Ligand SMILES: CCCCCCCCCC/C=C\CCCCCCC/C=C/C(=O)SCCNC(=O)CCNC(=O)[C@H](O)C(C)(C)COP(=O)(O)OP(=O)(O)OC[C@H]1O[C@@H](n2cnc3c(N)ncnc32)[C@H](O)[C@@H]1OP(=O)(O)O
């Protein structure tokens with residue numbers, strides 16, 4: 001990238017960067033070698049001609065766009081397979097995926113959830129049967145759980161799998177419209193297999209939801225098998241190339257061994273054998289929620305890179321009347337909009353790495369029959385997924401708005417990035433629903449704290465606060481982290497007390513819960529924010545980096561702490577010992593941090609190391625040729641391929657002529 005002829009503003013910005021951009025790239029990637037490998041892989045992918053689109057995707061019809069995405073997905077699969085064989089390298093498909101598809105691969109659910117569910121829910125024999133076929137794409141699958149009538153409340157799913165001991169088969173049925181599967185990615189026209197989550201019935205008795213692996217299309221003709229009704233759900237806000245679909249069964253039989261039986265089992269005679277914990281059936285969702293926190297980091301870095309580079313190139317208005325128009329990045333309001341995006345991406349990355357480690361530890365425990373830490377993992381993954389996805393959505397939208405009119409252009413890529421980022425707020429557990437899951441855990445933890453019990457590490461601050469809620473406020477990062485814990489503890493207590501109040505007024509627990517649920521949701525958000533602050537600050541101070549880089553990383557981490565303290569200052573005034581004077585000091589600190597980060601802004605987004613092919617943006621490319629690219633892309637419009645469009649002769653001219661009469 002270094003030899004590209006760049007916009008002079010970007011050249012100047014890069015020259016004033018105070019840290020070594022390559023050092024930060026290596027830190028993010030996990031070492032210099034990892035960067036080399038990543039770049040070599042990406043270079044290979046983006047030099048494949050067939051993966052490059054001659055015409056921007058947006059001009060294609062819905063059908064052509066899908067077909068083009070499948071074409072590219074298959075080429076990408078082949079290239080990756082060869083590459084992995086040759087270099088023994090496991091690439092991050094998500095980064096290049098953004099480059100190849102702009103939106104989402106029709107194989108997303110195959111890689112992200114179908115294969116993962118076979119691994120997580122299948123017995124060793126079942127894995128041996130399906131995993132090799134799934135991994136080498138002999139079969140293509142998705143994860144079909146959500147139905148027209150139920151997505152959040154999965155105990156309410158209606159798809160039925162009724163066991164027939166005579167034939168040792170399950171009979172799948174979707175008797176009502178609301179029971180039809182609706183949403184699974186790739187289901188529309190791509191996959192031939194599904195993990196179907198259905199209610200198990202044996203001898204008329206319900207045994208809860210279980211995962212089944214089901215072939216739905218013929219492997220040669222791709223026609224739906226008899227008894228299967230399947231199709232695509234149509235255009236959406238984003239995810240256009242994900243090929244989301246619907247599915248229903250009518251007396252469709254599958255062998256007994258197609259129920260994934262790592263947890264619960266159905267024996268030949270129809271005996272149901274319970275698993276260690278019925279919630280382990282939800283395991284794939286926990287894994288993906290963890291992954292989404294990492295995805296939020298990537299999505300935020302995409303938007304930040306585009307908006308910061310554009311803001312360095314774009315000049316508009318003046319700060320001082322007699323001086324030239326300034327780079328819009330010099331407006332402190334612009335810095336306020338954008339630097340939190342850079343900081344959030346780092347926070348999400350650090351927290352993702354922390355959460356992934358917890359996830360892997362719990363998986364190891366489960367393999368040994370220990371499930372003590374599962375509730376804590378579930379609670380933590382739920383609230384972090386909810387808060388990070390919503391923050392990422394807001395940050396991406398703020399970046400888009402920060403690019404003014406040009407941010408509204410599809411060619412900026414910000415609308416697309418927003419489309420797939422905001423989807424993470426809903427899928428894999430709608431945000432409020434997940435926050436309320438965490439609230440269940442917090443309320444239990446609060447009760448345990450009141451009883452003087454030892455709490456799990458992520459909630460131990462509740463006991464600390466009970467012992468001493470009167471800690472003096474300190475305007476240091478550690479003091480702010482403590483402050484977030486006080487806010488969370490105060491909110492958990494208030495929500496708990498509210499439930500108790502309603503119970504005393506004669507409400508039963510469920511109604512009291514519902515009445516207190518806004519407070520419960522907010523308590524859960526505050527808990528999540530305190531984890532984000534504590535973990536990310538902790539990771540930064542433990543980072544080994546050169547003094548210059550460490551200084552910049554600390555500035556970003558502090559910016560995140562101060563930004564969110566100021567954003568939620570009302571909560572701090574209610575639940576911590578912060579004073580108005582402290583808030584004034586923090587405002588000043590915030591302005592200092594914006595000024596300190598300003599010279600490094602372009603260097604910081606360069607360090608996300610997102611190639612132009614991944615950014616896909618007229619506004620965000622490395623060389624900053626913004627206006628040229630906007631014009632070049634506009635000229636690709638089919639309407640610009642003819643000097644006069646047929647509609648002139650057909651409609652406009654007759655209209656004008658009628659007007660003359
Ligand atoms: C640095 C940059 C790196 C970049 C890296 C990028 C990495 C990117 C990686 C991306 C990773 C993967 C991408 C994959 C592809 C993603 C595409 C996904 C597309 C979308 C797919 C979907 O949406 S699939 C469908 C998802 N659906 C849901 O999520 C449904 C949500 N609902 C539920 O989960 C449940 O209904 C709910 C939990 C809300 C309630 O369940 P229920 O059975 O009713 O339980 P309750 O009665 O409420 O609770 C009973 C107790 O059970 C506990 N519990 C609930 N769930 C769990 C669980 N999962 N584990 C453990 N325990 C659980 C609950 O806490 C209760 O306990 P209590 O003690 O009684 O209180």
Ligand SMILES: Cc1cc2nc3c(=O)[nH]c(=O)nc-3n(C[C@H](O)[C@H](O)[C@H](O)COP(=O)(O)OP(=O)(O)OC[C@H]3O[C@@H](n4cnc5c(N)ncnc54)[C@H](O)[C@@H]3O)c2cc1C
Pocket residue numbers: 109142143144145146149150151152153182183184185239244423426427428429430431432433436
């Ligand atoms: C882009 C995209 C891709 C998807 N891909 C897949 C896929 O591959 N496979 C799959 O199976 N599914 C998929 N889904 C479905 C997704 O998992 C669900 O849409 C999601 O879990 C939310 O469920 P819902 O649609 O039923 O929302 P609802 O539950 O109907 O939510 C509507 C409102 O009700 C509120 N609400 C619901 N329950 C409660 C409660 N208990 N307390 C308080 N408020 C509540 C919610 O907060 C929300 O405000 C996808 C969805 C999207 C958008």
